Amino acid sequence: MREGGRAVDSFRLDRRMLLGGAAATGLVLASHAYAADDAPEAATQYGRVRGFVDGGMAVFRGIPYGAPTGGGSRFVAADPPKSWAVRECRKFGDQCPQAASKGPAAWASWAVNVGETEDCLSLNVTTPAVGEGKRPVMVWIHGGGFSIYNGSSPVYDGVRLAQKGDVVVVSVNHRLNAFGYLYLGLAGERFADSGNIGQLDLVMALQWVRDNIAGFGGDPGRVMLFGEDGGGAKISTLMAMPAAKGLFHRAAIQSGAKLTALTPDQAAETTAAICDYLHVNPKNAGDLQRAPTNRLVDAVEALTKAGKANFGPVVDGHTLPTDPFSPGAPTLTADVPVIVGYNATETTVLGAEPALFDLDWGGLKDRLAHVAGDDAGSLIDSFKRLHPSASPSDLWFRITTLKGMGASAITLAERKAALAAAGAYVYRLEFETPVDRLRSPHALDLPLVFDNVGKSGSLLGPVADQAQHVADQMSAAWIAFAHTGSPNGVGLASWPRYDPRARSTMLFNGVSRAVNDPYSEERRLVAALPATHPAA
Numbered sequence: 308m309r310e311g312g313r314a315v316d317s318f319r320l321d322r323r324m325l326l327g328g329a330a331a332t333g334l335v336l337a338s339h340a341y342a343a344d345d346a347p348e349a350a351t352q353y354g355r356v357r358g359f360v361d362g363g364m365a366v367f368r369g370i371p372y373g374a375p376t377g378g379g380s381r382f383v384a385a386d387p388p389k390s391w392a393v394r395e396c397r398k399f400g401d402q403c404p405q406a407a408s409k410g411p412a413a414w415a416s417w418a419v420n421v422g423e424t425e426d427c428l429s430l431n432v433t434t435p436a437v438g439e440g441k442r443p444v445m446v447w448i449h450g451g452g453f454s455i456y457n458g459s460s461p462v463y464d465g466v467r468l469a470q471k472g473d474v475v476v477v478s479v480n481h482r483l484n485a486f487g488y489l490y491l492g493l494a495g496e497r498f499a500d501s502g503n504i505g506q507l508d509l510v511m512a513l514q515w516v517r518d519n520i521a522g523f524g525g526d527p528g529r530v531m532l533f534g535e536d537g538g539g540a541k542i543s544t545l546m547a548m549p550a551a552k553g554l555f556h557r558a559a560i561q562s563g564a565k566l567t568a569l570t571p572d573q574a575a576e577t578t579a580a581i582c583d584y585l586h587v588n589p590k591n592a593g594d595l596q597r598a599p600t601n602r603l604v605d606a607v608e609a610l611t612k613a614g615k616a617n618f619g620p621v622v623d624g625h626t627l628p629t630d631p632f633s634p635g636a637p638t639l640t641a642d643v644p645v646i647v648g649y650n651a652t653e654t655t656v657l658g659a660e661p662a663l664f665d666l667d668w669g670g671l672k673d674r675l676a677h678v679a680g681d682d683a684g685s686l687i688d689s690f691k692r693l694h695p696s697a698s699p700s701d702l703w704f705r706i707t708t709l710k711g712m713g714a715s716a717i718t719l720a721e722r723k724a725a726l727a728a729a730g731a732y733v734y735r736l737e738f739e740t741p742v743d744r745l746r747s748p749h750a751l752d753l754p755l756v757f758d759n760v761g762k763s764g765s766l767l768g769p770v771a772d773q774a775q776h777v778a779d780q781m782s783a784a785w786i787a788f789a790h791t792g793s794p795n796g797v798g799l800a801s802w803p804r805y806d807p808r809a810r811s812t813m814l815f816n817g818v819s820r821a822v823n824d825p826y827s828e829e830r831r832l833v834a835a836l837p838a839t840h841p842a843a
Contacts, residue, residue, distance in 0.1 A: 373428030400429025450536030502621030539563020
């Protein structure tokens with residue numbers, strides 16, 4: 308008998324199958340660990356939790372790792388949750404209050420309805436078996452910048468990763484926008500960490516993993532962080548935070564390499580705008596704590612629309628002593644290997660507007676003049692020579708992606724490699740979807756890494772079969788990385804560590820392969836452009 312549930316068949320994925328050809332070519336799911344009507348239970352330091360079974364895996368949703376954060380607990384480090392006897396954990400926890408947002412229509416399959424309160428510090432766990440084993444733990448940190456979304460989307464469902472890889476999958480909710488990143492450095496010592504409270508929530512969640520995950524069959528000594536967009540940026544930042552040291556052992560940063568954080572002066576500008584909107588003094592944090600939740604959300608929404616809100620971690624000298632990856636990689640986590648990469652046309656979603664999909668050559672030159680000035684014409688000519696069949700829109704998306712997330716990923720890898728310690732592995736996702744002419748858009752990696760093609764019909768419907776083949780490859784590489792700290796294994800395409808000479812990059816597509824310094828001329832052309840770019 309297993310703790311909290313009747314075992315049906317043992318779930319043991321042979322290492323050769325995990326790292327071998329079966330994983331790379333469409334792994335047949337292992338035998339289920341639980342019957343569908345089981346109610347698995349696990350012990351935590353705060354009490355027992357009862358979940359449910361999905362696909363033979365034990366699933367627990369909405370496990371509190373911190374106490375409610377409203378009122379006098381707003382803008383300060385969270386307290387532990389109150390203890391309980393047995394807690395039903397079958398529903399997702401609430402998300403942090405946030406401004407209304409609407410993603411592209413192609414993301415419709417990922418919509419989820421959850422509550423929204425300041426009682427938002429919860430996490431979800433999916434495991435092949437509770438109470439036994441020492442499986443790698445894959446902790447997912449969601450995107451949406453530092454302002455929106457949650458860890459509960461269907462595309463983040465961990466069942467298939469747990470089935471295929473014999474891993475434990477965790478996803479996390481934490482404080483966002485003003486609730487998690489409002490810098491109140493002028494309000495006294497109690498609020499000294501306020502600009503990084505959202506990051507400290509993540510540290511608290513990782514401490515929960517360290518202290519409790521063994522009860523869910525996980526190994527607290529093999530914790531991998533992975534995240535996309537803002538999730539990748541949050542992970543980049545955690546790598547430079549002393550409080551997070553030792554709580555994770557590998558990291559995958561997907562379309563979210565973050566090199567620098569906000570200065571206190573930059574963060575204070577957003578704080579001043581919020582306080583002006585609410586008619587409160589930024590030195591009086593008590594007034595901000597007493598502000599109704601909906602009024603603070605109104606302020607966030609209004610200032611975001613006006614372009615006056617810039618939420619994110621702050622280099623405050625203690626919680627975040629330095630920029631995450633500038634001028635170099637953090638030595639604090641020199642022993643943590645990293646996967647870092649981006650999708651080939653991130654900007655078909657990021658910063659996109661309808662006119663960008665139908666540019667003519669004159670329109671492209673006008674747009675690029677804001678980046679390249681008088682050299683816009685020669686930049687276009689160089690890219691046309693490299694891609695003679697490309698449309699003006701093709702080149703816009705290519706150039707702006709390389710200038711933004713592409714350059715950040717490469718720079719992070721270069722700086723990580725310079726430490727000559729744990730390696731960096733660079734990728735570029737080149738698989739394309741025809742939906743809404745998006746090509747290889749921002750977030751296309753999500754269903755491929757989680758192997759949740761079946762939950763992503765609005766994005767992948769017309770190419771689901773081809774996408775599944777890429778998902779088999781990407782999810783297997785991430786699983787291998789969780790197990791060993793390297794994305795390599797028998798049956799997987801060889802993926803060398805990145806170094807600034809060879810610049811080996813895994814190109815994920817129908818046939819994935821590592822190529823030394825792909826698109827080298829484009830990289831050099833874009834690197835010569837000014838450092839800032841509106842679409843980056």
